[in-house]
Amino acid sequence: MSRFLGLLFGRQARRRWIHLILGGALAMPYVFVGQLVVGPATNSRYVFNDLPLQLLSFIVGLPLAALTAALFPLTRPLEAGAVRSLCGVDAGLLAHGPARSRAAKGRAAAWFTLHLGFGGIISGMSLAVPPFAGFLTALPLLVWLGGAQLVDLPEALDRTWVLALAPVAGVATLVALAGCAAVCGSLLARWAPALLGPTPEDRLAAAENRAADLAVRNRLARELHDSVGHALSAVTLQASAARRVLDTDPDFVREALAAIEDTTRRTVGELDAVLGVLRDGDTPGTAPAPTLGADLDGLLHGTRAGGLRVTARVDADAGALPPVLSREAYRIVQEGLSNALKHAGERVSVTLRIVIAEGDLEISVENPLTHAPTCRPGGGHGLRGIADRARLLGGTMEAGPAEAVAAQGIWRLRVRLPMTCPPTPRERP
The missing domain is CATH 3.30.565.10 (Histidine kinase-like ATPase, C-terminal domain)
Known part of the structure; x- marks a missing residue:
């Protein structure tokens, strides 16, 4: 059990989670650019309030992120530094210089897209899941204190066994969030040497x-x-x-x-x-x-x-x-x-x-x-x-x-x- 909790909430898992949130922060400018494309294309004035349109804007922004990584060779050493510090990847497996060849630029673009893609998803979940899990965990207490006056609950939630399972569901959602972050962080750490490592030209x-x-x-x-x-x-x-x-x-x-x-x-x-x-x-x-x-x-x-x-x-x-x-x-x-x-x-x-x-x-x-x-x-x-x-x-x-x-x-x-x-x-x- 302790090993399982270490994989989800240990020091390495937390650092990789931070790396994913950093990717989500880097993805925000591309999401905003995607909104400028999706809004006029769907005749929608409020893209930010529509979750499907937000996801569509996110998908539209990822190719722009890949183009950025391909055009700026310094993306590779910057990403390699973040991977070395936060993902626990050996520095000897990563390239330290700018991407010069076409193959190196393609790999750097693929990595940057994956980092921003996984990071955007985990960042969105990190913003939405904890408040929802907290609400589920505190739901029995809220019902006990204020009943329907404090919390507008559907009729089905008045049942005692549903209220008893609400805290369990809240904790389960947090564990699921940690599990998703751990899996995404492990995948990025495994793929980093292949995508950010030195190419044959770099080794030569x-x-x-x-x-x-x-x-x-x-x-x-x-x-x-x-x-x-x-x-x-x-x-x-x-x-x-x-x-x-x-x-x-x-x-x-x-x-x-x-x-x-x-x-x-x-x-x-x-x-x-x-x-x-x-x-x-x-x-x-x-x-x-x-x-x-x-x-x-x-x-x-x-x-x-x-x-x-x-x-x-x-x-x-x-x-x-x-x-x-x-x-x-x-x-x-x-x-x-x-x-x-x-x-x-x-x-x-x-x-x-x-x-x-x-x-x-x-x-x-x-x-x-x-x-x-x-x-x-x-x-x-x-x-x-x-x-x-x-x-x-x-x-x-x-x-x-x-x-x-x-x-x-x-x-x-x-x-x-x-x-x-x-x-x-x-x-x-």
């Missing part, structure tokens, strides 16, 4: 947005890894080298400290640019991303200050490269030198070549294989990041012991990037 658009967001996140992760990781590796080695020769080679110490200062200042600017994207969406940060044409010399200087002997051969006009290619090439060179700093040890020779071959920009970094790399916890993403950058630009990457010079123990990183490359996700129109 959502998947594309998620893919774009993931691409941006991956790009930012690569930027942070390459920029901050290289800076920390370089600063660590520069400080270590300066500490060892602090008393014997002050000129080298001064050079190392200046390189540390320059590296940290540049990295803070890059970090601020990346964090600015995270804070402000697509708004650029205060510092531009480094490029091969503008920042290669500073990168080589900072790397050499850490004790790494870098021989650079640049047979390409870095300043004439496309901006995207120049930026990604800088990060690839930076990560290649960072790997050499971390794994090849200090005071080793690294050969960097940047050339244009067969229409591609070719970058190669070679360093001696001194010992097996010792990766820090959570590291090991450098080569994968280089591979991701190359793949996004339509290029290729090779990394490993160089076959032609395997006897000398040389590790080679080679990347080929097409001179004409697609834009990265953040730069797509």
Whole structure:
């Protein structure tokens, strides 16, 4: 019994009842418009006082409601919000954006019509049934107090058994009203995911947005890894080298400290640019991303200050490269030198070549294989990041012991990037 009463008068049933009454309130303007059509069509001056004409006006107004939902795409998110709050439907089953496609607009129109139709009926019953039920419940008391002077009753109602059943009938009408509201509310809650849920086009658009967001996140992760990781590796080695020769080679110490200062200042600017994207969406940060044409010399200087002997051969006009290619090439060179700093040890020779071959920009970094790399916890993403950058630009990457010079123990990183490359996700129109 308690479960039955909960289905009729529980919290969820009451909220769905409110949702239906909201639909009845939304239906009133369309009923008034329907009266303007029904009145002249039936030559009636008082449509409001005629129940059949009122019902006819209600029926005429429903197609206008459907047309409204089809013409205004925001009807769907507004209705979805009401369904989520009042009908207890999971938000993941509902669409949150405006209806754009024809199918989505048709479903939204069908839902809006059902909501206003059920809501208008339940609202009318909610206005008429409670006073009638109250009258039936109080009828024996009214007859006992005033008889026919207070209540004009038909002769049949003077019978005692009829008066005794009147309160029962009043309570039954209230239960029937609650049952109708519960059934209509349950039907709308069941139909809501089908009519207000995302269409295949909505799911495709959502998947594309998620893919774009993931691409941006991956790009930012690569930027942070390459920029901050290289800076920390370089600063660590520069400080270590300066500490060892602090008393014997002050000129080298001064050079190392200046390189540390320059590296940290540049990295803070890059970090601020990346964090600015995270804070402000697509708004650029205060510092531009480094490029091969503008920042290669500073990168080589900072790397050499850490004790790494870098021989650079640049047979390409870095300043004439496309901006995207120049930026990604800088990060690839930076990560290649960072790997050499971390794994090849200090005071080793690294050969960097940047050339244009067969229409591609070719970058190669070679360093001696001194010992097996010792990766820090959570590291090991450098080569994968280089591979991701190359793949996004339509290029290729090779990394490993160089076959032609395997006897000398040389590790080679080679990347080929097409001179004409697609834009990265953040730069797509």
